[in-house]
Amino acid sequence: MSRFSFNQITAKLWDLPEMIAGCVEAGVGQVALWREPVAEYGLARSATLVRDAGLTVTSLCRSGFFQAPEWFDDNRRAVDEAxxxxxxxxxxxxxxxxEGSKDLAGAREHVADSIARLVPYAAEAGVTLAIEPLHPMYAADxxxxxxxxxxxxxxxxxxxxxxxxxxxxxxxWWDDTVLEKIARAGERIAIYQLADWITPLPAGVLTGRGLPGDGCIQMRPFHDAVDKAGYTGAIEVEVxxxxxxxxxxxxxxxATIAGYRSVR
Known part of the structure:
Protein backbone atom coordinates (compact mmCIF):
# COMPACT_ATOMS: atom_id res chain seq x y z
CA MET A 1 0.00 0.00 0.00
CA SER A 2 2.96 2.35 0.30
CA ARG A 3 2.86 2.86 -3.47
CA PHE A 4 -0.93 3.11 -3.81
CA SER A 5 -2.33 6.43 -5.00
CA PHE A 6 -6.04 7.20 -5.19
CA ASN A 7 -6.86 9.03 -8.39
CA GLN A 8 -9.52 11.65 -7.79
CA ILE A 9 -11.54 10.78 -10.90
CA THR A 10 -12.30 7.34 -9.45
CA ALA A 11 -14.73 9.07 -7.08
CA LYS A 12 -15.68 11.93 -9.35
CA LEU A 13 -18.61 13.17 -7.28
CA TRP A 14 -16.71 13.16 -3.95
CA ASP A 15 -15.75 16.72 -3.12
CA LEU A 16 -12.10 17.43 -2.49
CA PRO A 17 -12.18 18.05 1.30
CA GLU A 18 -14.19 14.87 1.87
CA MET A 19 -11.89 12.89 -0.40
CA ILE A 20 -8.80 14.09 1.43
CA ALA A 21 -10.40 13.31 4.80
CA GLY A 22 -11.43 9.86 3.58
CA CYS A 23 -7.93 9.08 2.36
CA VAL A 24 -6.41 10.15 5.67
CA GLU A 25 -8.90 7.98 7.58
CA ALA A 26 -8.08 5.00 5.34
CA GLY A 27 -4.34 5.45 5.73
CA VAL A 28 -3.85 6.42 2.09
CA GLY A 29 -0.88 8.75 1.75
CA GLN A 30 -0.98 9.61 -1.94
CA VAL A 31 -3.55 11.10 -4.30
CA ALA A 32 -3.69 12.12 -7.94
CA LEU A 33 -5.70 15.26 -8.61
CA TRP A 34 -7.64 16.57 -11.58
CA ARG A 35 -7.55 20.15 -12.78
CA GLU A 36 -11.29 20.80 -12.91
CA PRO A 37 -12.19 19.96 -9.28
CA VAL A 38 -9.00 21.66 -8.10
CA ALA A 39 -10.03 24.83 -9.93
CA GLU A 40 -13.54 24.57 -8.49
CA TYR A 41 -12.21 24.38 -4.94
CA GLY A 42 -9.43 26.86 -5.63
CA LEU A 43 -5.82 26.09 -6.45
CA ALA A 44 -4.30 27.69 -3.35
CA ARG A 45 -6.93 26.16 -1.06
CA SER A 46 -6.41 22.74 -2.66
CA ALA A 47 -2.66 22.92 -2.22
CA THR A 48 -3.04 23.93 1.42
CA LEU A 49 -5.63 21.22 2.08
CA VAL A 50 -3.44 18.45 0.69
CA ARG A 51 -0.29 19.75 2.37
CA ASP A 52 -1.94 20.13 5.78
CA ALA A 53 -3.29 16.57 5.51
CA GLY A 54 0.22 15.27 4.91
CA LEU A 55 -0.66 13.77 1.53
CA THR A 56 1.56 13.56 -1.55
CA VAL A 57 0.15 14.51 -4.96
CA THR A 58 1.49 11.92 -7.40
CA SER A 59 0.25 13.58 -10.58
CA LEU A 60 -2.05 16.22 -11.96
CA CYS A 61 -4.48 15.17 -14.68
CA ARG A 62 -4.65 16.45 -17.30
CA SER A 63 -3.44 18.85 -19.91
CA GLY A 64 -2.54 18.62 -23.57
CA PHE A 65 -5.41 18.82 -26.08
CA PHE A 66 -3.08 20.48 -28.52
CA GLN A 67 -5.72 20.79 -31.24
CA ALA A 68 -7.36 23.60 -29.27
CA PRO A 69 -6.46 27.14 -30.37
CA GLU A 70 -5.57 28.20 -26.82
CA TRP A 71 -3.48 25.10 -26.05
CA PHE A 72 -0.25 26.93 -25.21
CA ASP A 73 -1.65 29.23 -22.53
CA ASP A 74 -3.75 26.46 -21.02
CA ASN A 75 -0.80 24.08 -20.80
CA ARG A 76 1.35 26.73 -19.16
CA ARG A 77 -1.38 27.19 -16.58
CA ALA A 78 -1.46 23.43 -16.02
CA VAL A 79 2.30 23.41 -15.39
CA ASP A 80 1.86 26.19 -12.84
CA GLU A 81 -0.95 24.26 -11.17
CA ALA A 82 1.13 21.10 -10.92
CA GLU A 99 -12.23 20.08 -36.38
CA GLY A 100 -12.80 19.16 -40.02
CA SER A 101 -9.39 17.51 -40.42
CA LYS A 102 -8.55 13.94 -41.42
CA ASP A 103 -4.79 14.45 -41.29
CA LEU A 104 -3.79 12.03 -38.55
CA ALA A 105 -0.08 12.16 -39.35
CA GLY A 106 -0.16 15.95 -39.31
CA ALA A 107 -1.97 15.96 -35.96
CA ARG A 108 0.70 13.74 -34.45
CA GLU A 109 3.45 15.97 -35.79
CA HIS A 110 1.69 18.97 -34.26
CA VAL A 111 1.61 17.21 -30.87
CA ALA A 112 5.36 16.61 -31.02
CA ASP A 113 6.02 20.24 -31.98
CA SER A 114 3.70 21.53 -29.26
CA ILE A 115 5.37 19.46 -26.54
CA ALA A 116 8.77 20.71 -27.68
CA ARG A 117 7.52 24.26 -27.33
CA LEU A 118 6.17 23.56 -23.84
CA VAL A 119 9.19 21.68 -22.47
CA PRO A 120 11.35 24.69 -21.47
CA TYR A 121 8.55 26.19 -19.39
CA ALA A 122 7.78 22.88 -17.67
CA ALA A 123 11.44 22.11 -17.06
CA GLU A 124 11.96 25.46 -15.38
CA ALA A 125 9.05 24.65 -13.06
CA GLY A 126 10.42 21.17 -12.31
CA VAL A 127 7.45 19.44 -13.92
CA THR A 128 7.73 16.31 -16.09
CA LEU A 129 5.35 16.14 -19.04
CA ALA A 130 3.91 12.60 -18.97
CA ILE A 131 2.58 11.72 -22.42
CA GLU A 132 -0.29 9.27 -22.15
CA PRO A 133 -0.99 7.04 -25.15
CA LEU A 134 -4.72 6.28 -25.27
CA HIS A 135 -6.42 3.27 -26.80
CA PRO A 136 -6.80 3.63 -30.60
CA MET A 137 -10.58 3.98 -30.31
CA TYR A 138 -9.94 7.50 -29.00
CA ALA A 139 -7.74 8.61 -31.91
CA ALA A 140 -10.31 10.77 -33.68
CA ASP A 141 -11.69 12.87 -30.87
CA TRP A 173 -3.18 -3.96 -22.53
CA TRP A 174 -4.16 -4.86 -26.11
CA ASP A 175 -0.63 -4.34 -27.52
CA ASP A 176 1.28 -7.64 -27.61
CA THR A 177 4.63 -5.83 -27.93
CA VAL A 178 4.25 -3.29 -25.16
CA LEU A 179 5.47 -5.21 -22.13
CA GLU A 180 8.98 -5.70 -23.46
CA LYS A 181 9.13 -2.04 -24.44
CA ILE A 182 7.96 -0.87 -21.03
CA ALA A 183 10.59 -3.07 -19.39
CA ARG A 184 13.27 -1.27 -21.41
CA ALA A 185 11.88 2.21 -20.80
CA GLY A 186 13.91 2.99 -17.68
CA GLU A 187 13.38 6.48 -16.33
CA ARG A 188 11.00 7.39 -19.14
CA ILE A 189 8.13 5.97 -17.08
CA ALA A 190 6.66 9.02 -15.39
CA ILE A 191 3.58 7.48 -13.74
CA TYR A 192 1.86 4.07 -13.63
CA GLN A 193 -1.94 3.80 -13.65
CA LEU A 194 -4.30 0.85 -13.24
CA ALA A 195 -7.79 0.33 -14.62
CA ASP A 196 -9.43 -2.79 -15.99
CA TRP A 197 -11.19 -3.53 -19.29
CA ILE A 198 -14.70 -4.81 -18.71
CA THR A 199 -17.06 -6.39 -21.21
CA PRO A 200 -19.51 -5.93 -22.72
CA LEU A 201 -18.38 -2.39 -23.37
CA PRO A 202 -20.91 0.11 -22.05
CA ALA A 203 -22.48 2.69 -24.34
CA GLY A 204 -20.28 5.40 -22.82
CA VAL A 205 -16.92 3.75 -23.40
CA LEU A 206 -15.02 6.61 -21.80
CA THR A 207 -16.78 6.00 -18.48
CA GLY A 208 -16.91 2.21 -18.57
CA ARG A 209 -13.63 1.18 -17.00
CA GLY A 210 -13.40 -1.37 -14.23
CA LEU A 211 -11.59 -1.48 -10.93
CA PRO A 212 -8.44 -3.64 -10.99
CA GLY A 213 -9.44 -7.28 -10.97
CA ASP A 214 -12.95 -6.71 -12.37
CA GLY A 215 -12.05 -7.16 -16.04
CA CYS A 216 -9.88 -9.13 -18.43
CA ILE A 217 -6.47 -7.44 -18.07
CA GLN A 218 -3.59 -9.44 -16.59
CA MET A 219 -2.03 -6.88 -14.28
CA ARG A 220 0.95 -8.93 -13.08
CA PRO A 221 2.84 -8.72 -16.40
CA PHE A 222 2.50 -4.94 -16.29
CA HIS A 223 3.78 -4.86 -12.70
CA ASP A 224 6.74 -6.99 -13.73
CA ALA A 225 7.49 -4.77 -16.74
CA VAL A 226 7.51 -1.49 -14.81
CA ASP A 227 9.54 -3.11 -12.03
CA LYS A 228 12.08 -4.36 -14.56
CA ALA A 229 12.33 -0.84 -15.97
CA GLY A 230 13.30 0.36 -12.51
CA TYR A 231 10.14 2.31 -11.80
CA THR A 232 9.61 2.62 -8.04
CA GLY A 233 7.05 5.42 -7.97
CA ALA A 234 3.35 5.62 -7.24
CA ILE A 235 0.74 3.26 -8.67
CA GLU A 236 -2.45 5.17 -9.28
CA VAL A 237 -5.86 3.57 -9.66
CA GLU A 238 -7.72 5.72 -12.18
CA VAL A 239 -11.20 4.44 -13.00
CA ALA A 255 -13.47 -0.93 -3.24
CA THR A 256 -10.51 0.70 -4.99
CA ILE A 257 -8.12 -0.38 -2.25
CA ALA A 258 -9.53 -3.91 -2.37
CA GLY A 259 -9.14 -4.01 -6.15
CA TYR A 260 -5.57 -2.75 -5.93
CA ARG A 261 -4.67 -5.36 -3.33
CA SER A 262 -6.28 -8.12 -5.39
CA VAL A 263 -3.89 -7.56 -8.29
CA ARG A 264 -0.72 -6.78 -6.31
Whole structure:
Protein backbone atom coordinates (compact mmCIF):
# COMPACT_ATOMS: atom_id res chain seq x y z
CA MET A 1 0.00 0.00 0.00
CA SER A 2 2.96 2.35 0.30
CA ARG A 3 2.86 2.86 -3.47
CA PHE A 4 -0.93 3.11 -3.81
CA SER A 5 -2.33 6.43 -5.00
CA PHE A 6 -6.04 7.20 -5.19
CA ASN A 7 -6.86 9.03 -8.39
CA GLN A 8 -9.52 11.65 -7.79
CA ILE A 9 -11.54 10.78 -10.90
CA THR A 10 -12.30 7.34 -9.45
CA ALA A 11 -14.73 9.07 -7.08
CA LYS A 12 -15.68 11.93 -9.35
CA LEU A 13 -18.61 13.17 -7.28
CA TRP A 14 -16.71 13.16 -3.95
CA ASP A 15 -15.75 16.72 -3.12
CA LEU A 16 -12.10 17.43 -2.49
CA PRO A 17 -12.18 18.05 1.30
CA GLU A 18 -14.19 14.87 1.87
CA MET A 19 -11.89 12.89 -0.40
CA ILE A 20 -8.80 14.09 1.43
CA ALA A 21 -10.40 13.31 4.80
CA GLY A 22 -11.43 9.86 3.58
CA CYS A 23 -7.93 9.08 2.36
CA VAL A 24 -6.41 10.15 5.67
CA GLU A 25 -8.90 7.98 7.58
CA ALA A 26 -8.08 5.00 5.34
CA GLY A 27 -4.34 5.45 5.73
CA VAL A 28 -3.85 6.42 2.09
CA GLY A 29 -0.88 8.75 1.75
CA GLN A 30 -0.98 9.61 -1.94
CA VAL A 31 -3.55 11.10 -4.30
CA ALA A 32 -3.69 12.12 -7.94
CA LEU A 33 -5.70 15.26 -8.61
CA TRP A 34 -7.64 16.57 -11.58
CA ARG A 35 -7.55 20.15 -12.78
CA GLU A 36 -11.29 20.80 -12.91
CA PRO A 37 -12.19 19.96 -9.28
CA VAL A 38 -9.00 21.66 -8.10
CA ALA A 39 -10.03 24.83 -9.93
CA GLU A 40 -13.54 24.57 -8.49
CA TYR A 41 -12.21 24.38 -4.94
CA GLY A 42 -9.43 26.86 -5.63
CA LEU A 43 -5.82 26.09 -6.45
CA ALA A 44 -4.30 27.69 -3.35
CA ARG A 45 -6.93 26.16 -1.06
CA SER A 46 -6.41 22.74 -2.66
CA ALA A 47 -2.66 22.92 -2.22
CA THR A 48 -3.04 23.93 1.42
CA LEU A 49 -5.63 21.22 2.08
CA VAL A 50 -3.44 18.45 0.69
CA ARG A 51 -0.29 19.75 2.37
CA ASP A 52 -1.94 20.13 5.78
CA ALA A 53 -3.29 16.57 5.51
CA GLY A 54 0.22 15.27 4.91
CA LEU A 55 -0.66 13.77 1.53
CA THR A 56 1.56 13.56 -1.55
CA VAL A 57 0.15 14.51 -4.96
CA THR A 58 1.49 11.92 -7.40
CA SER A 59 0.25 13.58 -10.58
CA LEU A 60 -2.05 16.22 -11.96
CA CYS A 61 -4.48 15.17 -14.68
CA ARG A 62 -4.65 16.45 -17.30
CA SER A 63 -3.44 18.85 -19.91
CA GLY A 64 -2.54 18.62 -23.57
CA PHE A 65 -5.41 18.82 -26.08
CA PHE A 66 -3.08 20.48 -28.52
CA GLN A 67 -5.72 20.79 -31.24
CA ALA A 68 -7.36 23.60 -29.27
CA PRO A 69 -6.46 27.14 -30.37
CA GLU A 70 -5.57 28.20 -26.82
CA TRP A 71 -3.48 25.10 -26.05
CA PHE A 72 -0.25 26.93 -25.21
CA ASP A 73 -1.65 29.23 -22.53
CA ASP A 74 -3.75 26.46 -21.02
CA ASN A 75 -0.80 24.08 -20.80
CA ARG A 76 1.35 26.73 -19.16
CA ARG A 77 -1.38 27.19 -16.58
CA ALA A 78 -1.46 23.43 -16.02
CA VAL A 79 2.30 23.41 -15.39
CA ASP A 80 1.86 26.19 -12.84
CA GLU A 81 -0.95 24.26 -11.17
CA ALA A 82 1.13 21.10 -10.92
CA UNK A 83 4.00 23.01 -9.35
CA UNK A 84 1.66 24.72 -6.88
CA UNK A 85 0.22 21.35 -5.82
CA UNK A 86 3.69 19.97 -5.24
CA UNK A 87 3.65 17.31 -7.93
CA UNK A 88 6.35 16.87 -10.56
CA UNK A 89 4.10 14.95 -13.00
CA UNK A 90 1.61 16.51 -15.40
CA UNK A 91 -0.28 13.97 -17.48
CA UNK A 92 -0.73 14.96 -21.13
CA UNK A 93 -3.61 13.73 -23.29
CA UNK A 94 -2.71 14.92 -26.75
CA UNK A 95 -6.16 15.68 -28.12
CA UNK A 96 -7.83 14.44 -31.27
CA UNK A 97 -8.02 15.62 -34.84
CA UNK A 98 -8.65 19.34 -35.38
CA GLU A 99 -12.23 20.08 -36.38
CA GLY A 100 -12.80 19.16 -40.02
CA SER A 101 -9.39 17.51 -40.42
CA LYS A 102 -8.55 13.94 -41.42
CA ASP A 103 -4.79 14.45 -41.29
CA LEU A 104 -3.79 12.03 -38.55
CA ALA A 105 -0.08 12.16 -39.35
CA GLY A 106 -0.16 15.95 -39.31
CA ALA A 107 -1.97 15.96 -35.96
CA ARG A 108 0.70 13.74 -34.45
CA GLU A 109 3.45 15.97 -35.79
CA HIS A 110 1.69 18.97 -34.26
CA VAL A 111 1.61 17.21 -30.87
CA ALA A 112 5.36 16.61 -31.02
CA ASP A 113 6.02 20.24 -31.98
CA SER A 114 3.70 21.53 -29.26
CA ILE A 115 5.37 19.46 -26.54
CA ALA A 116 8.77 20.71 -27.68
CA ARG A 117 7.52 24.26 -27.33
CA LEU A 118 6.17 23.56 -23.84
CA VAL A 119 9.19 21.68 -22.47
CA PRO A 120 11.35 24.69 -21.47
CA TYR A 121 8.55 26.19 -19.39
CA ALA A 122 7.78 22.88 -17.67
CA ALA A 123 11.44 22.11 -17.06
CA GLU A 124 11.96 25.46 -15.38
CA ALA A 125 9.05 24.65 -13.06
CA GLY A 126 10.42 21.17 -12.31
CA VAL A 127 7.45 19.44 -13.92
CA THR A 128 7.73 16.31 -16.09
CA LEU A 129 5.35 16.14 -19.04
CA ALA A 130 3.91 12.60 -18.97
CA ILE A 131 2.58 11.72 -22.42
CA GLU A 132 -0.29 9.27 -22.15
CA PRO A 133 -0.99 7.04 -25.15
CA LEU A 134 -4.72 6.28 -25.27
CA HIS A 135 -6.42 3.27 -26.80
CA PRO A 136 -6.80 3.63 -30.60
CA MET A 137 -10.58 3.98 -30.31
CA TYR A 138 -9.94 7.50 -29.00
CA ALA A 139 -7.74 8.61 -31.91
CA ALA A 140 -10.31 10.77 -33.68
CA ASP A 141 -11.69 12.87 -30.87
CA UNK A 142 -9.51 12.55 -27.78
CA UNK A 143 -5.94 11.42 -28.37
CA UNK A 144 -3.97 10.93 -31.59
CA UNK A 145 -1.08 9.36 -29.63
CA UNK A 146 -2.19 5.75 -29.35
CA UNK A 147 0.83 3.49 -28.98
CA UNK A 148 3.81 3.23 -26.69
CA UNK A 149 6.12 3.74 -29.67
CA UNK A 150 4.42 6.99 -30.66
CA UNK A 151 4.69 8.37 -27.13
CA UNK A 152 8.31 7.28 -26.71
CA UNK A 153 9.30 8.74 -30.07
CA UNK A 154 8.27 12.15 -28.77
CA UNK A 155 9.64 11.69 -25.26
CA UNK A 156 13.06 10.61 -26.47
CA UNK A 157 13.55 13.92 -28.24
CA UNK A 158 13.95 15.49 -24.79
CA UNK A 159 16.05 14.83 -21.68
CA UNK A 160 14.94 12.23 -19.17
CA UNK A 161 13.00 13.95 -16.43
CA UNK A 162 11.55 16.56 -18.74
CA UNK A 163 9.31 14.35 -20.86
CA UNK A 164 8.16 10.85 -19.93
CA UNK A 165 5.35 8.43 -20.68
CA UNK A 166 2.31 7.35 -18.69
CA UNK A 167 1.74 3.60 -18.38
CA UNK A 168 -2.02 3.02 -18.18
CA UNK A 169 -3.09 -0.62 -18.30
CA UNK A 170 -6.53 0.25 -19.70
CA UNK A 171 -5.03 1.87 -22.77
CA UNK A 172 -2.07 -0.43 -23.43
CA TRP A 173 -3.18 -3.96 -22.53
CA TRP A 174 -4.16 -4.86 -26.11
CA ASP A 175 -0.63 -4.34 -27.52
CA ASP A 176 1.28 -7.64 -27.61
CA THR A 177 4.63 -5.83 -27.93
CA VAL A 178 4.25 -3.29 -25.16
CA LEU A 179 5.47 -5.21 -22.13
CA GLU A 180 8.98 -5.70 -23.46
CA LYS A 181 9.13 -2.04 -24.44
CA ILE A 182 7.96 -0.87 -21.03
CA ALA A 183 10.59 -3.07 -19.39
CA ARG A 184 13.27 -1.27 -21.41
CA ALA A 185 11.88 2.21 -20.80
CA GLY A 186 13.91 2.99 -17.68
CA GLU A 187 13.38 6.48 -16.33
CA ARG A 188 11.00 7.39 -19.14
CA ILE A 189 8.13 5.97 -17.08
CA ALA A 190 6.66 9.02 -15.39
CA ILE A 191 3.58 7.48 -13.74
CA TYR A 192 1.86 4.07 -13.63
CA GLN A 193 -1.94 3.80 -13.65
CA LEU A 194 -4.30 0.85 -13.24
CA ALA A 195 -7.79 0.33 -14.62
CA ASP A 196 -9.43 -2.79 -15.99
CA TRP A 197 -11.19 -3.53 -19.29
CA ILE A 198 -14.70 -4.81 -18.71
CA THR A 199 -17.06 -6.39 -21.21
CA PRO A 200 -19.51 -5.93 -22.72
CA LEU A 201 -18.38 -2.39 -23.37
CA PRO A 202 -20.91 0.11 -22.05
CA ALA A 203 -22.48 2.69 -24.34
CA GLY A 204 -20.28 5.40 -22.82
CA VAL A 205 -16.92 3.75 -23.40
CA LEU A 206 -15.02 6.61 -21.80
CA THR A 207 -16.78 6.00 -18.48
CA GLY A 208 -16.91 2.21 -18.57
CA ARG A 209 -13.63 1.18 -17.00
CA GLY A 210 -13.40 -1.37 -14.23
CA LEU A 211 -11.59 -1.48 -10.93
CA PRO A 212 -8.44 -3.64 -10.99
CA GLY A 213 -9.44 -7.28 -10.97
CA ASP A 214 -12.95 -6.71 -12.37
CA GLY A 215 -12.05 -7.16 -16.04
CA CYS A 216 -9.88 -9.13 -18.43
CA ILE A 217 -6.47 -7.44 -18.07
CA GLN A 218 -3.59 -9.44 -16.59
CA MET A 219 -2.03 -6.88 -14.28
CA ARG A 220 0.95 -8.93 -13.08
CA PRO A 221 2.84 -8.72 -16.40
CA PHE A 222 2.50 -4.94 -16.29
CA HIS A 223 3.78 -4.86 -12.70
CA ASP A 224 6.74 -6.99 -13.73
CA ALA A 225 7.49 -4.77 -16.74
CA VAL A 226 7.51 -1.49 -14.81
CA ASP A 227 9.54 -3.11 -12.03
CA LYS A 228 12.08 -4.36 -14.56
CA ALA A 229 12.33 -0.84 -15.97
CA GLY A 230 13.30 0.36 -12.51
CA TYR A 231 10.14 2.31 -11.80
CA THR A 232 9.61 2.62 -8.04
CA GLY A 233 7.05 5.42 -7.97
CA ALA A 234 3.35 5.62 -7.24
CA ILE A 235 0.74 3.26 -8.67
CA GLU A 236 -2.45 5.17 -9.28
CA VAL A 237 -5.86 3.57 -9.66
CA GLU A 238 -7.72 5.72 -12.18
CA VAL A 239 -11.20 4.44 -13.00
CA UNK A 240 -13.96 6.29 -14.83
CA UNK A 241 -17.23 4.46 -14.36
CA UNK A 242 -20.74 5.92 -14.25
CA UNK A 243 -22.08 3.15 -12.01
CA UNK A 244 -19.15 3.33 -9.59
CA UNK A 245 -19.51 7.10 -9.32
CA UNK A 246 -23.02 6.73 -7.85
CA UNK A 247 -21.67 5.03 -4.72
CA UNK A 248 -20.60 6.98 -1.61
CA UNK A 249 -17.01 8.14 -1.73
CA UNK A 250 -15.77 6.03 1.16
CA UNK A 251 -17.28 2.92 -0.43
CA UNK A 252 -15.52 3.73 -3.69
CA UNK A 253 -12.22 4.21 -1.89
CA UNK A 254 -12.61 0.92 -0.01
CA ALA A 255 -13.47 -0.93 -3.24
CA THR A 256 -10.51 0.70 -4.99
CA ILE A 257 -8.12 -0.38 -2.25
CA ALA A 258 -9.53 -3.91 -2.37
CA GLY A 259 -9.14 -4.01 -6.15
CA TYR A 260 -5.57 -2.75 -5.93
CA ARG A 261 -4.67 -5.36 -3.33
CA SER A 262 -6.28 -8.12 -5.39
CA VAL A 263 -3.89 -7.56 -8.29
CA ARG A 264 -0.72 -6.78 -6.31
Missing amino acids: AALGTSVLVLVSGGLP RCVINTWDQAMAIAEQHPVGQVGVTVDTYHL MNDVLWQRPGREILA
